[in-house]
Amino acid sequence: MIEIKNMSFGYKRQKLFKDLELSLQAGNIYGLLGKNGAGKTTLLKLICGLRLPQAGTCNVLGFDPAERPAHLLEDICFISEDLHVPPIPMASFVKLYAPFYPRFSQAALLEYTAEFELGTTKKLTELSFGQKKKFLLAFGLASGCRILLMDEPTNGLDIPSKSQFRRLLARAGGTDQVILISTHQVRDMENLIDPIIILDQGKIIFQQPLQEAAARMKTTIEREEPTDGSALYAEKTLGGYVVVRANTGGEETNLDLETLFNAVTTSGDKVQALFARTTAGKGA
Amino acid sequence: MTNGFWSTRRFGRLMLRELAASYRALLIAMAAVAGVVIITSALSTLGIVAMSPASRPGSQGIYLGYFVNLLFLGGFIITSLSFREVWQNGAGIFYLTLPGSTFEKLLSKLLMTSVGFGVGSLVFMTAVAAVSEGIDYLIFGFGHGFLNPFDPAALTALVRYLLIQSVFLLGSIWFRRTAFVKTALWIVIFGAGLAAVFATVGRFAFANHIVWNNLQAANAQGGKWSFSANGKDLLQVFAPGTLAYARLMVFKTIATVLCYALPVAIWLATYFRLRETEV
Secondary structure (H helix, E strand, C coil): CEEEEEEEEEECCEEEEEEEEEEECCCEEEEEEECCCCCHHHHHHHHCCCCCCCEEEEEECCECHHHCCHHHHCCEEEECCCCCCCCCEHHHHHHHHHHHCCCCCHHHHHHHHHHCCCCCCCEHHHCCHHHHHHHHHHHHHHCCCCEEEEECCCCCCCHHHHHHHHHHHHHHCCCCCEEEEECCCHHHHCCCCECEEEEECCEEEEEECHHHHHHHEEEEEECCCCCCCCEEEEEEECCEEEEEEECCCCCCCCCCHHHHHHHHHHCHHHHHHHHHHHHHHHHC | CECCCCEHHHHHHHHHHHHHHHHHHHHHHHHHHHHHHHHHHHHHHHHHHHHCHHHCCCCCCHHHHHHHHHHHHHHHHHHHCCCHHHHCCCHHHHHHCCCCCHHHHHHHHHHHHHHHHHHHHHHHHHHHHHHHHHHHHHHHCCCCCCCCCCCHHHHHHHHHHHHHHHHHHHHHHHCCCCHHHHHHHHHHHHHHHHHHHHHHHHHHHCHHHEEEEECCCCCCCCEEEEEHHHHHHHHHHCCCCCHHHHHHHHHHHHHHHHHHHHHHHHHHHHHHHHHCCCC
16 A cells, blocks of 8 residues: 655755665554654655655555645545644534545544544634644544554543553554554554554664564563673663563563564664574575 | 546635635734724815815725725735645644645635635725715715726726735745745845846947936036937837837737736746645
8 A cells, every 4th residue: 555665865964765665555553663863754744745755656555645646635644743723613623624535434533532532612722732632633533544644643642542542543443544653652552553663764674563573582581681692682671681582482472562672773683684584494 | 527636526625624714814804904994084084074174075096095905915915824834833734635636725725815815805895985985974974985896996906916916825835934025025126136137228228319417406516317308219219110119019018928927827836836845
């Protein structure tokens, strides 16, 4: 559904992507992780045509998003971190904007707003940041768009809202949809986003399903810091070290997103070599 | 008709959105303008009664002046604000990803600020003038005269507005901030540049018809450049039937065509600028 080939993009003083390759398939909720300034938001903007690639191609549902074709925009919803709502009641907003999206479901919106405990009479500008976000998330999910892009969707949500959001997203995600979530709040997204895409220095250094990652890497708690070079990553924690190693014995361990992210960003080459080796091994 | 470039239904939704977004501000502005017009018109009539009762009825064309001011000043300001949302955080993302082609988005803004505002303000000012006249007649027994919306002067102003407005529309998508001031400044700079070019060309082209006149004023030494024989010989050069006259007519025709073609070129430039806008 989304195919990016040899795409390059940069700002005036900063080259961001060079020959970027990415392929996203329907039926997945992708998690886009990366450090600050890695280009997560820019990648989302390139996918929905808010930024124009300087080289290469970006194909979304068969369209070039740089052209901003209306038929693509009807099928793409970007919920950005910078929220914008007009000073009108929610009901008026829905009346005004829902017709733009051919697959919009009023019933779904009612269900989602009820789940988020939102009324419909208040003016949108009178809502708190979190409430505005919840409304836009509900609207985006109800839009029925096949491409749903979310930038830091849980920022500003209170604790119950985060779990409500997770529930809704798990329920709303369809088999014909690609949901791409850029986030720093990996704990909020645990057990929801899969596969994981990690962006670092303008390159995708990791794109694997969590199951695949867990099959090839394992985490253990060890008393001493490993010094023999066998560990992919080690992090000091209470009472010892969280150590990530190659999962050669096929053990089942719980690889949390934060540890995975840290392992990939600090030992990217080792992790990539591990995946390449295993793939080659499988191929043979 | 529905395709990626144009859909009447999508365009209708965009127009509805434009109306819904601006109607409140528009109503407030209309009420303010109506208040100012009615009060100043009444004060003007009162002034006539107090100062020169013999000169009744009052100054003709007062409402035409109001209309022209509203049209040019108000219209250019509103046009300069038309793409402001593109440059606001969040709002720009929302607008540019709103399902609609670039052409539909441009056309909805263009129609609202050009024909929509022009014709709307003419109808509005005609109605306000009628109300104001009614009040003046009730209080003073006479007024300034109604505004005729088909007055050639009003229609000429409307055409001129439509021609110049396109520049402010381009300015609104070109400049991120203070688009009105920056566009006005560019128009002044462009106008001054054009005047300088034509003055220089004219100075050399008509060198034979320009003479130095000594000033004979008391205690003053000096003079100025002016047309010989007060320009009468120059008029003879361009007399109908001459080659120069034919050339002048060709120049005038080209200038007129350019004048009417300019908005089309600017709309095209606005379209491409909007299409390439990144947020």
